[in-house]
Amino acid sequence: MSTEAETNLEDMDLLRFTTAGSVDDGKSTLIGRLLYDSKNIFEDQLAAVELSSKKRGDEHVNLALVTDGLRAEREQGITIDVAYRYFATPKRKFIIADTPGHIQYTRNMVTGASTANLAIVLIDARNGVIEQTCRHAFIANLLRIQHVVVAINKMDLVDWSEERFNEIKKAFTDFASRLGQIVDVTFIPMSALNGDNVVDKSRNMDWYDGPTLLYHLENVYIGADYNHVDARFPVQWVIRPHSDEFHDFRGYAGRVAGGVFKPGDEVMVRSSGFTSKIKAIHTADGEIEEAFAPLSCSILLEDEIDISRGDLICKPNNPPEKGQEIEAMICWFSERALQLRGKYILRHTTNEVKAMVEDLRYKVNINNLHKIEDDKSFTLNEIGRVKLRTSAPLFYDSYRRNRQTGSFILIDEQTNETMGAGMIV
Amino acid sequence: MRYKVNHLKQLESEAIFVLRETAAQFEKPVLLFSGGKDSIVMAWLAYKAFHPAKLPFPLLHVDTGHNFPETIVYRDQFVERIKADLHVGLVQDSIDQGRVVEETGPNASRNALQTVTLLDSLESGGYDAALGGGRRDEEKARAKERFFSHRNSFGEWDPKNQRPELWNLFNGRKQHGEHFRVFPLSNWTEMDIWQYIKAEEIDLPNLYFAHERDVIFRNGTYLAVTDFITLQDGESPEKKRIRFRTIGDATCTGAVESDAANLDQIIAEVAAAKETERGTRADDKRSETAMEDRKKQGYF
Numbered sequence: 147m148s149t150e151a152e153t154n155l156e157d158m159d160l161l162r163f164t165t166a167g168s169v170d171d172g173k174s175t176l177i178g179r180l181l182y183d184s185k186n187i188f189e190d191q192l193a194a195v196e197l198s199s200k201k202r203g204d205e206h207v208n209l210a211l212v213t214d215g216l217r218a219e220r221e222q223g224i225t226i227d228v229a230y231r232y233f234a235t236p237k238r239k240f241i242i243a244d245t246p247g248h249i250q251y252t253r254n255m256v257t258g259a260s261t262a263n264l265a266i267v268l269i270d271a272r273n274g275v276i277e278q279t280c281r282h283a284f285i286a287n288l289l290r291i292q293h294v295v296v297a298i299n300k301m302d303l304v305d306w307s308e309e310r311f312n313e314i315k316k317a318f319t320d321f322a323s324r325l326g327q328i329v330d331v332t333f334i335p336m337s338a339l340n341g342d343n344v345v346d347k348s349r350n351m352d353w354y355d356g357p358t359l360l361y362h363l364e365n366v367y368i369g370a371d372y373n374h375v376d377a378r379f380p381v382q383w384v385i386r387p388h389s390d391e392f393h394d395f396r397g398y399a400g401r402v403a404g405g406v407f408k409p410g411d412e413v414m415v416r417s418s419g420f421t422s423k424i425k426a427i428h429t430a431d432g433e434i435e436e437a438f439a440p441l442s443c444s445i446l447l448e449d450e451i452d453i454s455r456g457d458l459i460c461k462p463n464n465p466p467e468k469g470q471e472i473e474a475m476i477c478w479f480s481e482r483a484l485q486l487r488g489k490y491i492l493r494h495t496t497n498e499v500k501a502m503v504e505d506l507r508y509k510v511n512i513n514n515l516h517k518i519e520d521d522k523s524f525t526l527n528e529i530g531r532v533k534l535r536t537s538a539p540l541f542y543d544s545y546r547r548n549r550q551t552g553s554f555i556l557i558d559e560q561t562n563e564t565m566g567a568g569m570i571v
Numbered sequence: 572m573r574y575k576v577n578h579l580k581q582l583e584s585e586a587i588f589v590l591r592e593t594a595a596q597f598e599k600p601v602l603l604f605s606g607g608k609d610s611i612v613m614a615w616l617a618y619k620a621f622h623p624a625k626l627p628f629p630l631l632h633v634d635t636g637h638n639f640p641e642t643i644v645y646r647d648q649f650v651e652r653i654k655a656d657l658h659v660g661l662v663q664d665s666i667d668q669g670r671v672v673e674e675t676g677p678n679a680s681r682n683a684l685q686t687v688t689l690l691d692s693l694e695s696g697g698y699d700a701a702l703g704g705g706r707r708d709e710e711k712a713r714a715k716e717r718f719f720s721h722r723n724s725f726g727e728w729d730p731k732n733q734r735p736e737l738w739n740l741f742n743g744r745k746q747h748g749e750h751f752r753v754f755p756l757s758n759w760t761e762m763d764i765w766q767y768i769k770a771e772e773i774d775l776p777n778l779y780f781a782h783e784r785d786v787i788f789r790n791g792t793y794l795a796v797t798d799f800i801t802l803q804d805g806e807s808p809e810k811k812r813i814r815f816r817t818i819g820d821a822t823c824t825g826a827v828e829s830d831a832a833n834l835d836q837i838i839a840e841v842a843a844a845k846e847t848e849r850g851t852r853a854d855d856k857r858s859e860t861a862m863e864d865r866k867k868q869g870y871f
């Protein structure tokens with residue numbers, strides 16, 4: 147971390163990634179190694195880990211213990227959940243959504259993946275591509291993570307074999323081709339335990355000339371991850387100062403969800419359909435000349451039109467879809483099963499409507515990608531395709547085009563629990 | 572790379588989004604202001620989120636009475652600068668009303684008592700959401716914390732009953748009597764906070780910068796000698812050049828030896844730091860699970 151002070155902050159950006167692997171593939175060791183070799187572990191943390199390692203009778207300092215929160219819980223059988231971890235290098239700040247890999251934790255993987263730019267899928271080189279690997283790849287693809295790293299770990303236990311690496315690479319590629327459009331896949335052979343190809347280049351695998359994991363994380367291009375084409379601005383809040391100085395100020399506050407907005411642009415407001423022009427784009431740092439995702443700002447319009455939370459500002463020549471019948475992939479988060487024709491609250495951007503699930507088209511067996519069409523039960527950790535009807539029109543894009551305007555959650559009207567999450571097809 | 576946004580701007584945008592969601596989704600939010608750097612940054616972001624209007628919610632300071640005098644002077648100036656309304660909940664009132672019993676002994680601290688004053692203040696103010704400056708990187712127990720953290724009607728955090736948070740869809744719906752804690756700085760690290768303070772030129776209390784002070788060494792950390800500290804046998808104050816990495820109750824917030832007298836020096840020091848900042852908080856050392864315990868009781 148010592149070089150961080152000299153970092154040029156203007157150039158430092160943010161990468162969010164998830165880690166997935168089945169139990170004992172070495173996920174905790176890998177994260178520990180990444181933090182340790184990139185000098186992101188504090189001495190008091192390390193001392194605590196050394197102490198626990200000793201208590202457990204481990205031979206070496208067990209880096210897996212750095213992220214041990216989840217393991218302890220697993221052993222005690224309490225909530226397993228997404229844990230977020232942070233580290234930085236002079237190039238990037240990283241947010242890791244660390245999710246446990248059991249079958250019953252699909253919900254957590256989906257949650258972690260929803261905000262990630264990149265997914266690390268861990269494979270034990272001895273076991274190769276197994277059911278869980280397929281599941282992780284499926285979820286990464288479903289949630290439209292643009293970059294996947296297949297970390298082929300424990301290479302030390304297969305004699306650092308290039309042949310084994312290529313076998314696994316081929317098996318994964320074959321599987322991934324069935325998923326459709328997985329975007330950018332990078333395969334890295336490593337040994338998390340010994341540190342090969344995590345931060346430092348391995349001396350045991352001369353045949354590999356690709357990047358180390360950290361190098362890849364630092365350099366993978368994520369500039370294209372946001373949609374800068376379709377202008378979308380969900381209104382969160384209306385800023386009305388009621389002060390003498392800002393008497394007529396009326397700013398529509400929100401965070402750009404897509405496209406680029408500039409003063410002078412002609413805009414349309416959904417739901418009303420009224421059009422106007424952007425007078426100014428306001429931030430507390432002054433007016434700005436353009437706003438794009440993911441910036442927060444407030445938009446001022448030339449005309450006084452009625453706009454409130456839940457409305458969407460867009461451009462008249464490129465509006466979102468409008469509809470009350472929505473087809474979506476959903477993942478279920480609750481032990482209480484989906485009620486077909488039951489009512490839920492659907493939250494989409496800053497808007498809420500009532501929704502009824504009219505049909506469960508099919509469920510997906512995420513281990514083999516088979517569609518199950520004759521079973522209408524749908525419960526915790528299941529993924530499937532549904533048809534929804536909403537009480538008022540939604541203004542949306544397909545999830546593939548835009549993660550913000552293409553996603554929603556379903557909320558139970560009585561308990562207010564978040565029951566499921568959906569991606570509009 | 573035309574639409575590149577650096578990490579601080581991304582974090583700022585995210586925090587502003589969360590602050591605006593809080594204002595929109597709750598009837599009566601309040602921002603918990605401790606005078607520490609995290610809550611200063613949070614209040615600053617709230618000021619930016621609603622500019623040029625006033626904050627749509629007040630600040631609440633739970634005052635243990637064991638403050639460094641600088642904290643209060645700073646607090647009042649800062650609140651004035653961002654034109655916010657400030658409410659103060661006094662732990663002394665809770666003691667006087669018999670709601671809590673003051674700890675005794677040399678390590679007595681009012682930190683634990685704060686919880687009662689906080690919950691009482693939230694209840695009497697009718698607040699349904701309390702914004703806190705907690706960061707997930709601070710402590711293991713916080714790594715899984717949500718932006719919108721649900722509390723039952725006793726103010727308790729139930730780790731099993733937290734809602735999944737996907738994309739930027741936050742579900743703040745609740746039953747009568749329940750409320751939420753909201754953490755806009757969830758994704759910030761200590762380094763991000765310092766870099767942001769520098770980038771935004773936010774003034775901080777002098778306590779954060781290196782200065783000479785009488786201290787004693789107790790429980791593995793330097794504690795400032797104040798009226799609230801009783802010296803034990805064998806303890807004698809010494810003058811040290813120190814600074815504080817967090818600011819809380821004066822009886823249990825430890826200082827570190829430091830020459831870092833400005834933000835650049837602090838950033839360099841944080842970058843080279845060998846201890847987490849909580850390493851200097853005596854209240855966290857009392858037990859390994861101290862934080863988790865206090866959280867279940869309604870503290871952050």
Ligand SMILES: Nc1nc2c(ncn2[C@@H]2O[C@H](COP(=O)(O)OP(=O)(O)O)[C@@H](O)[C@H]2O)c(=O)[nH]1
Nearest residue numbers: 169170171172173174175210299300337338339
């Ligand atoms: N030989 C070898 N063992 C490893 C490697 N990575 C992890 N392990 C071991 O595999 C076991 C499981 O690792 P852990 O990180 O706890 O797995 P997790 O369940 O995926 O978090 C531990 O005994 C590790 O020491 C590796 O690269 N090589």
